[in-house]
Amino acid sequence: MTYPKVMDHIKPAHIECSKDKIAPMVIMPGDPLRAKYIAEKYLTDYELVSDARNMYAYTGYYKNQRVTVMGSGMGMPSMSIYAFELFYFFGVEKIIRIGTCGGLKEDMNVPDLVLATSSYTEANFAYSYNGDPTHIAYPSPKINQQILEVAQEKNYLIHQGTVMCTQQFGFYSDNEHVLKRVPDNIDIIAEEMESFALFHIANSFNKESAVILTVVDSKFKDTFMSIEDRERSLDQMITLALDSIIL
Numbered sequence: 001m002t003y004p005k006v007m008d009h010i011k012p013a014h015i016e017c018s019k020d021k022i023a024p025m026v027i028m029p030g031d032p033l034r035a036k037y038i039a040e041k042y043l044t045d046y047e048l049v050s051d052a053r054n055m056y057a058y059t060g061y062y063k064n065q066r067v068t069v070m071g072s073g074m075g076m077p078s079m080s081i082y083a084f085e086l087f088y089f090f091g092v093e094k095i096i097r098i099g100t101c102g103g104l105k106e107d108m109n110v111p112d113l114v115l116a117t118s119s120y121t122e123a124n125f126a127y128s129y130n131g132d133p134t135h136i137a138y139p140s141p142k143i144n145q146q147i148l149e150v151a152q153e154k155n156y157l158i159h160q161g162t163v164m165c166t167q168q169f170g171f172y173s174d175n176e177h178v179l180k181r182v183p184d185n186i187d188i189i190a191e192e193m194e195s196f197a198l199f200h201i202a203n204s205f206n207k208e209s210a211v212i213l214t215v216v217d218s219k220f221k222d223t224f225m226s227i228e229d230r231e232r233s234l235d236q237m238i239t240l241a242l243d244s245i246i247l
Helices: 032-042 076-088 125-130 141-154 176-180 195-204 227-232 235-245
Strands: 025-029 044-050 057-062 065-070 094-103 113-120 158-165 188-192 208-218
Touching: 025 032, 025 076, 025 235, 032 044, 032 057, 032 065, 032 235, 076 094, 076 125, 076 195, 094 141, 094 195, 094 235, 113 141, 113 188, 113 195, 113 235, 125 195, 141 158, 141 208, 141 235, 158 195, 158 208, 188 208, 195 208, 208 235
Parallel strands: 025 065, 025 094, 094 208, 113 158, 158 188
Antiparallel strands: 044 057, 057 065, 094 188, 113 208
């Protein structure tokens, strides 16, 4: 698998800083305000290194390891822009997305954790990106194993399985007909909107990526996490990602 070539004169169009300002390890929440929250609460000696289009990127230190925390925005198009630029222009080696998801299994509760072992989409993202007709993409086994080990050390419950990467917010669409078309050998446990793009782009660069999610709503439950909690109350997922990426 290969990544699309960029013309020699092209510079990053969405991240505005020098290459040395971005660390090789990146934590990516969807919300740029969540990136700000993480930097302020967990990083030392951090600085805002890019705020183009209000998509904040902060670089600092977590347990003496240099880490960048940057928002990705919502949906595969936005994730694809930032993941591509980070890998291509800034030499990033690994990205862990931390995001929210809708639970699709009855045993999932708000705010359980989910580790994506693969991502399935009905979109033609991979074909548009580099001519690959696939509809399933995979994370780095190494990072996923590190995440599981850290979760075990912290005694965190974490669900594992395939997530559906959709092109719209689940609660604002009738997606039952889509779920019924998923191949029988694929068991979808949650839905979100960015994982496939991250996995596919990372694999095209032979770089590492992983996705940790927090269940914020469920088709089986009445509980629905508020806007404020989605921005600020995901600390279990945040510390799991930070402790895993520095291993």
